[in-house]
Amino acid sequence: MSKDYPSRTPVDIAALLDALTPEEQVSLLAGADFWTTEPVARLGIPKLKVSDGPNGARGAGGLTNGTKAAAFPCAIALGASWNVAAAREMGCELAAETRSKGARVLLAPTVNIHRSGLNGRNFECYSEDPMLTSALAVAYIEGLQAQGVGATIKHFVANDSEIERQTISSDVDERTLREIYLAPFEAAVKKAGVWAVMTGYNRLNGVHMDAHKWAMTEVAREQWGYDGIFMSDWFGTNSTAESINAGHDLEMPGPSRYRGARLLTAMEAGEVAPETVRAACARLLKLFERVGAFESEGPEEEVTRDLPETRALIRRLGAEGAVLLKNDGILPLAGAPSVAAIGPNAAVARIMGGGSAQINAPYRVSPLEGLRAALGADKVATAPGCGNNRLIEVLKGDLKLSFFRGRSFEGAPMHTLSEQEANFFWFDLPVEDFDQDNFSVRIETRFTPAESGTYVAGLVNAGFARAYVDGQEIIDGETGWQKGMNFFGLANDEQRGTVELEAGRSYELRIDYYSPDHPDDGITVRALRFGIEKPTGQAEIDAAVALAGARDVALLFVGRNEEWDSEGHDLPHMDLPGDQGALIEAVAAVNPNTVVVLQTGGPVEMPWLDKVKAVVQFWYPGQEVGHAMADVLLGKVGPGGRLPQSFPVAMKDNGAWTQAAISYPGEGGHVRYDEGVFVGYRFHDSRKVPVLFPFGHGLSYTRFGWSTAQVSSTKMTAAGVTLSLEVTNSGDRAGAEVVQLYVTPAEAPVARPEKELRGFAKLALAPGESGLAEITVTARELAFFDVAKGGWSAPAGRYGLVVASSAEAVQERLEITLAEDWFEPA
Template sequence: MIDSILDKMTIEEQVSLLSGADFWTTVPVERLDVPKIKVTDGPNGARGAGSLVGGVKATCFPVAIALGATWNPDLVERMGVALAQQAKSKGAAVLLAPTVNIHRSGLNGRNFECYSEDPMLTAELAVAYIKGVQSQGIAATIKHFAGNESEIERQTMSSDIDERTLREIYFPPFEQAVRRAGVMAVMSSYNRLNGTYTSEHAWLLTKVLREEWGFDGIVMSDWFGSHSTAETINAGLDLEMPGPARDRGEKLVAAVREGRVEAATVRAAARRILLLLERVGAFEKKPDLTEQAVDLPEDRALIRRLGAEGAVLLKNDGVLPLAKTSLDRIAVIGPNAASARVMGGGSAQIAAHYTVSPLEGIRAALSNANSVSHAVGCRHNRLIEVAKGKITVEYFKGRGCRGTPLHVETVDKGEFFWFELPSGELDPANFSARMTMQFVPEESGDHVFGMTNAGLARLFVDGRLTVDGHDGWTRGENYFGTANDEQRGTVALDAGKAHAVTVEYDPPVATGEGINLTAIRFGVEKPLGEADIEDAVETALNADVALLFVGRDGEWDTEGLDLPDMRLPGRQEELIERVAAINANTVVVLQTGGPVEMPWLGKVRAVLQIWYPGQEMGNAVADVLFGDVEPGGRLPQTFPKALADNSAMTGDPAVYPGKDGHVRYAEGVFVGYRHHDTRAVEPLFAFGFGLGYTRFNWGEPRLSASEMGAEGVTISVDLTNIGDRAGSELVQLYVRSPKSRVERPDKELRAFAKLSLPPGETGTAEMRILPRDLAYFDIEAGAFRAEPGDYQLIVAANAADIRFVIDLPSPLDYLLPPSHQATSLIA
């Protein structure tokens, strides 16, 4: 059928398929009954085509690093199935997820959106996620291919990575997604790879992805991430997003006529687009693009379970789990206590059906909610707290908010990210909006108003210009680098008195270069100070236990910028120290999208890392704190003692964050625990570390063969839960290689198994490795090579907790060309 359609298409119609119609849909060819389909952002939800911060409500699942911490592919596959149903509820046929870039620096703004520092763990979870999504007829899109491990100058930066490092660290999740999961779509990254934009990188998109790995799906650009006509199509980029066409359309038709692009190249790309439509069932049933809010009880239960399964108990001297019946006074303190920080920022954001804060979850878990007291202590927000309440928005034709508004609506939050305007009569490049609200402060005193805008805007308080986001506007870090840095103004306000707040907004003038977005965010807050920390200390003073909810939020952990350091922002470290000094039972609950330094670690009794675990966050954390379930998570990323201990932090700006448009991955394959183990750099918490509420006995490992053969070796380990509670244990299998012609890491993760057992029960963890699991990538041979020699299998609870070391001879020289699954034996 597909070839029949192609035969009937003009070159113009074939070309039309190779660009989006708009921000979220493909181009139909109505003459031939070729429908359009919708794509939607993931990876922790399915947002639909609405605003990045609004639109139809959606189910909010845990972020990727929280999934990485579960080490549970089966559960992640179940989430993929649920996400596919959410995509269908938004009329979408393609989910733009998962993200599988590697945790390189610890400072990447999208660290939270990626699974792990380890390619094997990342690959296992990505394969499970994709299988779940695609089992329901929804296409998954693995991203960002490749070398996007930082947000700094990401649209132009060249990630300079040698081929061995690419093959061993950064490619495996993509490769396994193609070979094992049959992923239907791949998204190229914004950055350049070794000097060439990935969207026009023929070696990357054609030789490696298609010819070596056998990928037969579509390659799409990241949004506004393609920069040429002939170069992209010839390299293997099928779909330019978003639409309408910028470098395709008539430009591509002309390139064909001029001989710069072969007509067969266009046909092949168009064929892959049609094949995608066929795979998602678009020809069988015309897609219904209607969006609905579907909130299912089974999704709620899954999110709650995932939240606990990914919660990592980093320290516990016996204070956890808390006994509900013996606690008369519980202090719940910190900037993340009463606020539900359920997701990171950027394109992963969705409008969740609801959110449960830790304070709400804890109170709901107790029969006497009055035993819980609360104090915020300090703030950690990067931006002024967003305005909330009844906000009237008037939309006008043309700039300057002149005349009669064309459309009027009421919203409850002072943040707008317009993918689509509320009326088709409004021109995205030539409209304006006026937002008005009444702000009634609870306390008298100075209040700070803040605003950041992609476009031009002014904020007035009681008719006086307070924040100027118009005159002298320059690009900053917000909204993916399209908005200015937040501008602020201070006004003395009286408690209980209504103050008129007005914001007038004009869209940016399109430059035709890079991303152009229309967005604005404004807010107001009364600064917290010493009295607020003292109030938190007083709240904790006579409590049986002080629960400190600290960390970051989606303003820090966000697409578009990297973190400035690995410290807790604001006065949170001081808050922890002062509370711990007066309450001996202080428990710190962390919410970050990656590692954080902990100078206060020795002063608290327990530390629980819960990441951003989705809309059921408060319930999930209460489940863990009170022992209704165990903390099932293990770290998917090494937590260094200090930022300088990270392998990318050499002090050379060319290595991080980049210099003169290039960032050099000088550490090569020595990323994460590979660096810490090989270079003898002791971490704060090792890769794979995590405590539980029970104890396990490990039996001696058993091997299915005494040496490596072409069929591989299976390793079995019996585990017995010798505690009095149900719990889980993670068995990690590393390979240590003999001396080689290239330097190799001390050990590399090659398999793992996670068992959940009731008290007294025994189970068997089984793991299998193949010759490639012994291999490194041999540049000269252009293949993975496992040299003959005596290898060691390391059975461990985490990278620093080795339980058994087993010798495994491998008598043959294995050569595994990347274009073949078969193993070649070299005499």
């Protein structure tokens, strides 16, 4: 059921399949390298390049040191915008970004559900609600594919945690899967015609996703009509015959581990039918045709797009997703106040989360820079107060890297290059024929501390490493090495050492990295990170408090960063890291005009909430973060966001904790979704568990009036029922309002949530302007998934339509009737 938007030259795929030898067919079904597929030159089948998303299109090289690429807001920030048009606009722009990197498929969007609030990739996902997630994903995909770039919706399915992510089994009943976790994928297939789906690392009810025939073939292909490809997450293929027989098409990356010779052997043994391989090749070639790959000779040279219109869009999207959680009248800031910009995120641009979503942005605007540009440098002073880093601050400067063949740094280096940051992820080694298991790298630089004292150095390595200061070893990153929380859970936990340094003196820093002398079990990662810093303490908090007391307004830029919100590990808690809570309370005690500006990839506990005047949640809004923050704080634009995820009072108020360890984080290789369909606000509503801030919550700088809602019919019709109401901006500032429509169920034979989001409308209105919100609900929106009947079932009866501005702020209740039982097969 895919939509082929661009005009492409038709390709005779059947003829190509006939011409391909069995060996060539098999070669197509696994990557050639990290980002491209295998070509078949004699038949004009080129390499197809893919690029990581979802908040940008990364160029070749490492996570943060490849070709520069525009950094857009992360998915939870887009989710907070509740803006379908913005998602489509972002998709269109990312298509151009993808093509600028020589790629034709973007590995995005991510539509896993905010289940626990602690998922390391929570920031990469839109929402806890499948309807909101689906609406944004469909628009994003339509934007990409309308420009001829293939979307890859991920991670299929129930890949909602990073704990033991390559082996964990998500144990989920079918009704919960259909109503919550599969719903965005179904919408992507049926409404957007998505061209590619990426399977998750996890197992589903005991079966690895790349071999899950029920999910891929029976549900997606046969029931939904999906005609695109299934590709693995990187190194996420776990078998040969089982995988391809289940309907899995493309193993990534290359060179192949489970296809290639293994697949040919399986075919010869009769374990895989030639028709199965041919069908997988046909789907892959169809993707090539859709994205115009046959019209090129392969990936083009990478370039950086840094256009004024891209900058403006990212800045606007950042404000669209900003959620004003609390405001005691202080925001927007009036006049030209003197400002203390305090906190670990004040002078640093936190533009994105960590892991494979990272890109090398062309520039980064910090909050401090944004405020000074808007108010003048003399109006804004700054102090960090404390740190929030999980790892030691990364070393920056002129770094020389020398690459050697072998693990012993012998002979002349085979290659040298310069870098500016000691954070390396070697997807592809700079010497083409280097062996990932037999090379070494020496990193050299000089470091001149600004202050004397005890410095802490930190070393993280996937592979082995040792760090030296003036030739003296300070960290051993080999002895006792074991996997930890870094680089996708495939590097060690940070190893630290201390060293006494004198201000103004230049020291020689050297880090020797060498690969293991054996292949990895599973994913191969070669990476290194080195940092050095003088730790902060009470003196830094005292300095920040003194600054805050001398200024009109104290803006506290706090939260987390890409070291915490990252692929490869879940969060240990929902507290602000480090001394940030103490910093907030100390600053609020001396300045009554204290505003907290939060940057996190999900909810945090706020024991300090009553002591501050305002709180704005800004997520990770991309490279224009500082300008977007200044726009909102100073009232140039209003905060346009609403929470896409419930903020619980405390971590264990979340529904994922219903059965202690087995339901989260899991036990014995299994995580059991005991809460069923009661995810997020559904749990809080139905179990009467209070929240700190409800799903859908967000304040404005203006006021809105809502008319009485009208329905097109009080009885459900074949075309559905449309609810409409007029919203008027009765204030003196422009603003955006989000009308949310929830459905309450009729009596049913299964336990159902108290209410479920079934539609929404976002209206941007000038002062005095009115707009019409129209939301249509069909019989499918009244239904639950009836496992016994194998389809969607809505019993006859009365259903409530709840008109609300959040899951708790109900404005009006209406009622409609479904005259007869309704059923739709899966």
